Amino acid sequence: MSLYTLHYDVPGDDFTRAGEASGDVKAQLKKLGFDPGTVRNVVIALYEAEINMVIHAGGGVIDVEVEPDSITMVLTDHGPGIPDIELAMTEGYSTAPDNVRSLGFGAGMGLPNIKKYTDEMVIDSTVGVGTVMKLRVNIKE
Amino acid sequence: MTVKELAQKLELNFLVEADADRQVLSGYCGDLLSWVMSRAKEGDCWFTVMGNINCVAVAVLGDCACIVLCENAVLDDDARLRAEQQGVNILQSEENSFNLSVKLGKLL
Numbered sequence: 001m002s003l004y005t006l007h008y009d010v011p012g013d014d015f016t017r018a019g020e021a022s023g024d025v026k027a028q029l030k031k032l033g034f035d036p037g038t039v040r041n042v043v044i045a046l047y048e049a050e051i052n053m054v055i056h057a058g059g060g061v062i063d064v065e066v067e068p069d070s071i072t073m074v075l076t077d078h079g080p081g082i083p084d085i086e087l088a089m090t091e092g093y094s095t096a097p098d099n100v101r102s103l104g105f106g107a108g109m110g111l112p113n114i115k116k117y118t119d120e121m122v123i124d125s126t127v128g129v130g131t132v133m134k135l136r137v138n139i140k141e
Numbered sequence: 142m143t144v145k146e147l148a149q150k151l152e153l154n155f156l157v158e159a160d161a162d163r164q165v166l167s168g169y170c171g172d173l174l175s176w177v178m179s180r181a182k183e184g185d186c187w188f189t190v191m192g193n194i195n196c197v198a199v200a201v202l203g204d205c206a207c208i209v210l211c212e213n214a215v216l217d218d219d220a221r222l223r224a225e226q227q228g229v230n231i232l233q234s235e236e237n238s239f240n241l242s243v244k245l246g247k248l249l
Contacts, residue, residue: 016219019198023227026202036183043202044178051195104191109175116179 004032004066010050012059015103021062022047025073032066034139041117041137042071048110049075049133055100056080057131070119073135081127089115142248144207144230147186151244153209153232156216157224165206168245170238174199181205186245188238190214197223197231207231211238 006028008021026043046062053060057079065072082088089111096106115121120136145161147153155161166184171177172191181187183204189196192214200208207230210216216224216231224231234241 016194016223018195019202023198023201047178047198047202048175103193103195104172104174105195107173107175109173109179113175113179 002065002067004028006062006064006066008062008064010053010059010062012054012057014059015054018051018054019047022050025064029066029071034071038071038137038140042073045114045117045121045135045137046073048113049073049135051105052110053077053079055096055105060130069139071137071139073137075133075135076130077132078130081129081131082123082125083127085123085125144186144232147207147245147248148232150248151209151234151236151241153234155230156210156233157221157229157231159224159228159230161230163206163230165245165249167249168242169205170242178203188241190238192216192220192231194220194223196220197227197229200224200229201227205229209234209241211236211241 011017022043029039057077060077063074091112092108094106094108100106118135119138122134125131142165144163147165165186169181169185170188172189174195178199181203185205186207187205188209188211190211192210197220210233213235
């Protein structure tokens with residue numbers, strides 16, 4: 001049962017707005033009184049995933065569900081898809097273009113960071129169709 | 142030590158003075174945003190040469206006390222605007238991150 005839901009449209013290729021959804025989720029969770037550790041885990045994972053959407057997929061949508069014992073984030077895009085998820089999960093592996101690297105991204109830390117800061121990470125990706133990433137962070141007692 | 146006190150002691154210039162009474166608890170150096178995002182702690186003074194809008198997002202999400210642009214690295218106009226909107230302190234120094242870190246370490 002969801003206690004609270006949030007929805008965001010993430011524009012693609014607009015780095016001036018990248019991170020807006022994560023910033024709002026952080027503000028909402030703080031307002032709801034979640035402990036800083038849980039909030040930190042959620043926003044680090046969500047920011048990385050949001051940035052990936054902007055860099056690689058031309059944007060997408062984010063849905064966040066706050067449940068009694070966990071926070072679930074579902075990121076859906078219609079980008080090119082991930083041909084080799086295992087390779088993409090390798091720390092240091094990146095397909096980010098040079099213009100993105102010059103902004104300080106593209107270190108190949110995104111997906112590993114997401115895995116590190118979530119309790120569940122499921123990627124469903126089809127080349128040419130898009131990617132759905134489901135992330136869950138358990139709420140700390 | 143507040144950000145304002147840090148600015149005085151390290152001779153930093155405020156580019157965005159948003160919350161100068163914010164406490165500086167520790168420091169972090171880095172330019173790769175994902176790396177900083179996952180490792181910087183609340184209250185850190187973040188030394189970097191990256192002055193784009195995404196750094197402001199990382200500082201906000203990571204709860205950094207301030208960003209210090211080392212070696213007179215440039216702050217983009219949209220980053221300045223976002224920092225003002227989101228209350229992020231941004232300072233600048235002609236010194237590099239090593240020298241500034243040594244000085245900060247002696248103050249903490």
